[in-house]
Structures are given as C-alpha cells and as structure tokens.
Amino acid sequence: MCACRGDACVVPTSITMTLYILKRVAQAIPLLLGVVVFNFVLIQLAPGDPVTLLVGDYPAPEEYVRQVRAEYGLDRPLAEQLVLYLGQLARGNLGYSYANRMAVAELIGKRIGPTLQLMITALVIAIIVGVSLGVIAARGRGKISDWIAQAGALVGYSVPDFWLGQILIILFAVTLAWLPSQGMRSARSVATGFDAFLETLPYLVLPATALSVRFIALFSRITRSAMLDILHADFVLGARAKGLSEARVLIAHVLRNASLPIVTVIGYNVGLLIAGSALIETVFAWPGVGRLMFDSITKRDYPVMTGILLMVSGAVVLANLLTDLAYAALDPRVRYTR
Amino acid sequence: MNEIILDARNLVTEIHQRRGWLRVVDDVSFNVGRGEIVGLVGESGCGKSMTAFSLMQLFPTPAARVASGQIIFENRDLLKLAPNELRRVRGAQIAMIFQDPATFLDPLMTLGDQIAEPLRAHNFAGDVRARTRDLVEQMGLPDPDLIARRYPHQVSGGQKQRALIASAMSCAPKLLIADEPTTALDVTVQAQILDLMRDLRAQTGAAILLITHDLGVIAEMCDRVYVMYAGKIVEANTTRELFRAPRHPYTQGLLRSTVSLESATTELFAIPGTVPNLNELPRGCRFAPRCPIANAQCAHEPPFVADETRAVACWNVERAMASEIWKLDVGR
Amino acid sequence: MSNLRTWLAFALILGFVLLAVFAQFIAPFDPFRGGADALLAPGAKNYLLGTDHLGRDILSELIFGARVSLAVGISAALSASILGIVVGSLAGFFGGWVDGALMRVSEFFQTLPRFVLALVIVAFFGGGVLKVIIVLAILSWPQIARLVRAQILSLRESTFVEAARLSGMNGIQIIAREILPNALAPVIVTGSLDIASAILLEASLSFFGLGDANLISWGGMLNVAQPYLRQAWWMAVFPGIAISLVVLAFNILGDALNDALNPRLQETA
Numbered sequence: 001m002c003a004c005r006g007d008a009c010v011v012p013t014s015i016t017m018t019l020y021i022l023k024r025v026a027q028a029i030p031l032l033l034g035v036v037v038f039n040f041v042l043i044q045l046a047p048g049d050p051v052t053l054l055v056g057d058y059p060a061p062e063e064y065v066r067q068v069r070a071e072y073g074l075d076r077p078l079a080e081q082l083v084l085y086l087g088q089l090a091r092g093n094l095g096y097s098y099a100n101r102m103a104v105a106e107l108i109g110k111r112i113g114p115t116l117q118l119m120i121t122a123l124v125i126a127i128i129v130g131v132s133l134g135v136i137a138a139r140g141r142g143k144i145s146d147w148i149a150q151a152g153a154l155v156g157y158s159v160p161d162f163w164l165g166q167i168l169i170i171l172f173a174v175t176l177a178w179l180p181s182q183g184m185r186s187a188r189s190v191a192t193g194f195d196a197f198l199e200t201l202p203y204l205v206l207p208a209t210a211l212s213v214r215f216i217a218l219f220s221r222i223t224r225s226a227m228l229d230i231l232h233a234d235f236v237l238g239a240r241a242k243g244l245s246e247a248r249v250l251i252a253h254v255l256r257n258a259s260l261p262i263v264t265v266i267g268y269n270v271g272l273l274i275a276g277s278a279l280i281e282t283v284f285a286w287p288g289v290g291r292l293m294f295d296s297i298t299k300r301d302y303p304v305m306t307g308i309l310l311m312v313s314g315a316v317v318l319a320n321l322l323t324d325l326a327y328a329a330l331d332p333r334v335r336y337t338r
Numbered sequence: 339m340n341e342i343i344l345d346a347r348n349l350v351t352e353i354h355q356r357r358g359w360l361r362v363v364d365d366v367s368f369n370v371g372r373g374e375i376v377g378l379v380g381e382s383g384c385g386k387s388m389t390a391f392s393l394m395q396l397f398p399t400p401a402a403r404v405a406s407g408q409i410i411f412e413n414r415d416l417l418k419l420a421p422n423e424l425r426r427v428r429g430a431q432i433a434m435i436f437q438d439p440a441t442f443l444d445p446l447m448t449l450g451d452q453i454a455e456p457l458r459a460h461n462f463a464g465d466v467r468a469r470t471r472d473l474v475e476q477m478g479l480p481d482p483d484l485i486a487r488r489y490p491h492q493v494s495g496g497q498k499q500r501a502l503i504a505s506a507m508s509c510a511p512k513l514l515i516a517d518e519p520t521t522a523l524d525v526t527v528q529a530q531i532l533d534l535m536r537d538l539r540a541q542t543g544a545a546i547l548l549i550t551h552d553l554g555v556i557a558e559m560c561d562r563v564y565v566m567y568a569g570k571i572v573e574a575n576t577t578r579e580l581f582r583a584p585r586h587p588y589t590q591g592l593l594r595s596t597v598s599l600e601s602a603t604t605e606l607f608a609i610p611g612t613v614p615n616l617n618e619l620p621r622g623c624r625f626a627p628r629c630p631i632a633n634a635q636c637a638h639e640p641p642f643v644a645d646e647t648r649a650v651a652c653w654n655v656e657r658a659m660a661s662e663i664w665k666l667d668v669g670r
Numbered sequence: 671m672s673n674l675r676t677w678l679a680f681a682l683i684l685g686f687v688l689l690a691v692f693a694q695f696i697a698p699f700d701p702f703r704g705g706a707d708a709l710l711a712p713g714a715k716n717y718l719l720g721t722d723h724l725g726r727d728i729l730s731e732l733i734f735g736a737r738v739s740l741a742v743g744i745s746a747a748l749s750a751s752i753l754g755i756v757v758g759s760l761a762g763f764f765g766g767w768v769d770g771a772l773m774r775v776s777e778f779f780q781t782l783p784r785f786v787l788a789l790v791i792v793a794f795f796g797g798g799v800l801k802v803i804i805v806l807a808i809l810s811w812p813q814i815a816r817l818v819r820a821q822i823l824s825l826r827e828s829t830f831v832e833a834a835r836l837s838g839m840n841g842i843q844i845i846a847r848e849i850l851p852n853a854l855a856p857v858i859v860t861g862s863l864d865i866a867s868a869i870l871l872e873a874s875l876s877f878f879g880l881g882d883a884n885l886i887s888w889g890g891m892l893n894v895a896q897p898y899l900r901q902a903w904w905m906a907v908f909p910g911i912a913i914s915l916v917v918l919a920f921n922i923l924g925d926a927l928n929d930a931l932n933p934r935l936q937e938t939a
Binding site for chain 1: 777778781782783784785786787789790791793794795796866870873874877878879880889892895896899900903906907909910913914917918921922925
Binding site for chain 2: 234
C-alpha cells in the first residue's frame, strides 16, 4: 500500500499540506465553472426572452433593457454570449436588480451578515447538542437513552423546519410572549456595534433553534453510528489494554476517529443548511439572503435569483473544499499519500 | 521451579449467544513463572485467545465475561479488583500484544505517541520522550526520532508490531501476553520478532505468555507448554518433554501434523474429523470422537483436568504412549 | 419492537394513500369552496380541525392535500431511481470515459444545493405538479446512480456474473438478470428515503409559493397560514403534522428496510 519505506516521503508537513490544498482548489474550479455554465443554460432554456431573466419581470426603462442586451450580447451566437456572461461574472457583476435599484452583488452583500449569523448559531447549537446526543446514544446502546435519542433523531429529521419555526412562534411568541418572532431587532433601535449584536440575541433564539433541529438529528445519528463503529475497533481494545482511563480512550481514540465521518457530514450538509435558512428567514422575517430569495421570487426579480444561486453554489463548493481540508488535517492517511 | 507470578485457577469464560451463555474457556488452570516463556497452543477456535483476553478482562466481542475462577497475579486475584485497580495493572504490570498490528494501532496517532501512551496513563516519573526514544531504539528500529513521528500507515507490518511491543514494554511489565504475535507477518519478519521477544525477556526479565497455533514457534521460544483443545487444557509439560514424549493423543496428532524437515515422510498428515461445535460437546472426553484409541469410558466420562499435578487429560495415556497411534489410522 | 415500528409506518402510509385516493368520498366538505365561516377554531360548527381565512374546512383540505404530497413524493423518487439505475448501469458497465463523464455530472448535481436550485428552476419554468416532479427527479438521481455503479463494479468480478458470461449472456442481459436484482436492496432503501425528502422538498417549494396554484398542498396551506399565526394556530399546526407524519413514515420504512436488507447489522442484533 504505502510506497514510502525510505526517507524520501517524509517531506515536512507544511509542504505536503500545501500541495494537497492546491490540488483540491484546482479540483474545485471546474465545479464552479460548471455552476456558471449551468446558470447560463438555464437562462437560455427558460421560456420567454432571456433579457427578461437578466432584467427581471419589472417595468424597466427600454433604454436599460437595450443596454443589457448589448452588455450580454444577446443578439450574438451562444458561445460568444457565454464568454460575455463569464466575463461579467469575473468582474464581480452578478447583474442589476431593477426592482431594488441596486446591483445584485451589493444587495446580497448587505444581506449576508444576518444569514451567516443565523446559520453559524444554528450550526454551533447543532454540533454541540447533536454530537453529545450521539455519544450518549452510542454509550448506552440498546438502553432507553439510546432508544429515545434515536427516535428523537428520526422525528427531528422528518419535521419540516419552517413549520417548526411557525410552531415556535405560536408557542413562545404568541402564547407565552417570551421572545420576539419577527426581524432581528426592534424597529426603533438605534444601537450599533456590540450593543446591536446583543440586542439581536433574543430575536435569534427561535429561528436558530428551528434551523438547528434537523441538523441535531443528522449529527446525532452520524455520531452514534461512527462511535459504534470505532468502539469495536481493535485499537480501542488495544488502548484499554494499555490501562488508559475510559475517558481518555473515549476522547483520544474513539471521538477523534469518529470525528472524521462527523466532519464530513457537517461540511457536506452546508447546502442543506442554506436551504433551511432560506425557509426559516421567511418565517421569521429575518433580513438575510433567504428572505431576499423569497422576495425576489414574489417579485420575479430573476437577476437576484440567479445571483443567489451562484453565490450559494460557490459557498457550497467552498464548504466542501474546507471540509476536505479539515479532513486532511485530521487524517494523516489523506495528508501523506500522493 | 521458580516463583509463580501468574496463577490462573479453574478459569471459566463465556460469550453471550442467542441461546444463552456459551463456555469458550472451560475450567482452565495454568501458571507462569517469573521470567518464564510459557506457550498456550491449539487450533483456532480452541479458546486460547479468549483465555488471554480473560487475563486482561478485556474482550474483542461485546458480550463476554469471566464467569468463575481465580487469576492470582502478585498475590492478588485480578477478578476481584475494582475497575480502577484493574486499570492500573493493565499496561503497567501485564501488557498485551496482538495478532494484527495494523488494526491495533490508531491510524490517527503517531507511533511515538502510541508508544508513550502507557507511560502517561501510569504517570511515568521520568522523561517520557527520552524513554520513548530508548524504547524505539531497543526495538531495533532505525532512526528512532523519525520513526516516532510516523503514522501507522507509513511503516511496514514488522515495524508496526515492533511499535506495539515497544508500547507494551514501556512500563516494564512483569508479564507480556502475546496473542499470535507473528501470524500476520512475513516469514522473515516472524523470526526477527521472535528474536526480539527473547532478547526482551533476557534484558527485562519479563515473563511471556505466548499464544499460538504454531508448534514451531513453541519449540523455538517456550520453556513450558499448555495444549488446549475445545476450551480445555489437555496436556501440560516442559517444551522439551512435550516434544520428546507427547502423551495426549491430540498432542501426538498435532505434532505429527507439523511438517518437519527431519522426518522422512513426505505425506501431509491431518487429524481426521473437526473440532467439535461448542454448542454440542460430547459428554465424555471432548477429543473422543476424533481419537483412534477412544473406548467406552472416554465416550461417557470426561477425563480429569490437566494441571501441574496431572499433566495430561486422558484415560488411556499408557496405550497412547505405547505405540504410534496415528500411524495406524492414516487410512481411516 | 422494531417490527411494530415498521408496521405502524406501513399502516400510516397505507392510511394516507387511501385518504388521497378516496379524498372526495372521505372529506366532509368541499375543500375548494369557502364561505362565511372564516377562521373558526377546531370543533366549531362541525369543522373538526377548524377553517382557514376563506372559510374552507382544514380537514378536507388536508385530505385532498395528501394527493399532491404522495403523488409528487412517490413519482419523483421513482423517476429518480429509474434515472439513477440507468445512469449507474451505463457508468458501471462501460467504465472508461463514459464512467468518468457520468460520475462528474453526478458529482456536480450532488454538490449543488438542491432546494435553491429547485427554487430557481421552478421560478424560471413555472410551477405545476409535473414540472416539480421532473425537477426533483433531475436533482435526486445521483445518489442512486452511484450506488448502482458501485454495486456493478463489485459484482462484475463475482463468480455468478462470470458464470453468466461463460454461459453466453451479453452485457445488457447480465446487468438486467444478474446484477440489478442483486443491487436492488440498497436502491430500494435509498428510494424510500428519497420519497421522504421529495415530500419535504415539495412542501418547501409550495411554502415558497411555487406550488400549483390550482391544487391544495400541505406546504401551500402553511404558506397561507403564515400571516395568521397569531389568530389561527390551527391553520399551521395540522398541515405540519400531516407532513411530519408522512415523512416520518417513509424514513422509518427506509430504516427498517435497511436493517432488514443489511446482513451486517442483523448479526449484532
């Protein structure tokens, strides 16, 4: 298997790691290009005049429509159009939202902060709760705690998250009136900086909870099965035979090895997280990209839709890349081979 | 005989199956003297590995237990120790190495860290890094500093086994349990590992309980031997005596079935029949269905257990010793 | 224990199928016709689960909504499975550049965020049950294609396939008669889990207002309920329970099938 008996393969970690990163980045580029081409094909295939899709279903001035036609060369051959389209994107031009009278890139840029805040909060909750539940379930395999955790995970994975958001609003915002349910701060708020962040927290509780449930379920399931796989590995028996304490066996060997599939599942489900946050933002009127997506659909603001699709695809490709790098950092077998 | 450090008495180990608990080690007694290399030999499935795991009270299968017996080690019964006391024995005073070094090393940890693990677990007083380096060197591994930084997938099978041995020897245990330590290795590497173990015994005075199916390994390594069959010990003796004058028909068959360069016969011998299913053991002697000299008594009454005082479990030792019993039955 | 769970899931699915098929006979009211009885709480005036803002009976809407959810979920998963089997077989059987190209395409679809993509496509091309089914199928086939391909690659070298080859069968015959039946177990498991996720996706699209405006769907009911969360909790609660139950049932079914068809797990039971 391993061809490195001699000293030749013991290259310093930093160099092998850099090579690995470069390789993975190079692999991600065609994928991104594919997304762009896919987007282009979509615009071409959609019924009606492509210019509508580039301008949006909005009474834009004739002059602007003509400008877009020229910019994207809509009267030229398809291949040329694709090149022009790529060129516009390369310059960071995702199009112009006439409905919002703002460049799409700028529009998305304004909304990305709240979305990240919501997603990261939900992800952190999901990792902490999900992994803990998975560990508890695996440790008490076959017992009642395992059964409850497993049943809970199955239910959590089946409930639509946006509906869960609605239920949380009915329970905690309407009936109990404990927490706010719409937006991310009071309309009269003038706070800035850290104060603004603090002010956001109560608004964050319900949407972040609703968004995290599905991922808690997902992470607890994968943690449980990864733990069970590793718990029966020979090297865990070997570690016990060395006289290590149960806690040390669990942390240094079982959890560390189990973290490989867990990291993969977390990283590869960022797309699902984005989808979830689009729905949750709509339910809670959270002023992020998801809400923007919803609004752009209602307004038939096509440039915003394609812009968001591109950005989200890019984010997913990036997340997958980061996942692979994290995996390589954790697993020497990936780091040192080829 | 020198001082006994491990004395296992009437050990019974069971694994859980659908129909209930199944005895895989049945009333087994044996001992190991200080600095002695003792072999436990038998075919696969005879319970020799489970006997080894019983000593550590760690099992590869989830539902296994030591049901009864005593394991006296340094005047304490290991079966009566609290979990935390037992943990302090494991790796420190009794260490273990295994058949497949590849699966017994954590793929995510450097060899050095894995070798040092018992030192840290048992609060080694000295310099852990220096001790690790010494151990690696002692194992005959080239360039100790480099090897310590490598991961399991970067080294050969023999180097992995050496690293496992280094880890096992790190706290200078009084007893090393070696479960088929060379089975998964290339023939040339096997000999090196056996040499290393013999050297370690000489240097550290650690006793070794060597579990193997290979009589050649026994002949080369062991001072004394226990022969196991179907969960029971059937014969015990010094290695020299066992090879010179095997008394149990099973031992005799086992010896005949090993290929010997000196013997003139070219045909390969195998004991006819198969090891009995532990769920359907015969009432009398467990070897009776395959034994060429079994009689009515053998079929109904189990023979006495073999231990130090009665070193063979057979009703017909005299007959077995009188003639070459297996030769008569080759054609059967 | 787990058997009971499986039967419950199965009964639940059967129950919803019967509701969907015989909706017009079971529903107590016409779900499309509203009236003066708007926003009535459950139990009032024979409306078991209350009425919505247009006075339509929630229970009847739920019963009719089962049609869209099940039809979309089952047909999308079925089409995705067929597509996946075809692509996976081609890739596994031909190998080489065909395999390479098909696997790149499947990787592409697996990486893309399914929901956002579905949103954009449906927004561009218009809703409608058939279009939604097609979009979901196009976005869901890669997993099954990869499964089938992996099975073919591992089975291609097995002795019974060798025997079939020696007995003179050609490639397509071998795939159809020898390999696919053996590869079917994981496909069935994935297919039933795909039904669950397709139902969720359909509900999400409808919640975003991209469903078929002429049909009643549970996701669409939740969309309508959103502005009325303060006045009429029942408008949101019941459709969500219906979605959760169906999705849960298909997830349990998938898990149970996986346990039953995966011999490695059986041993440790």
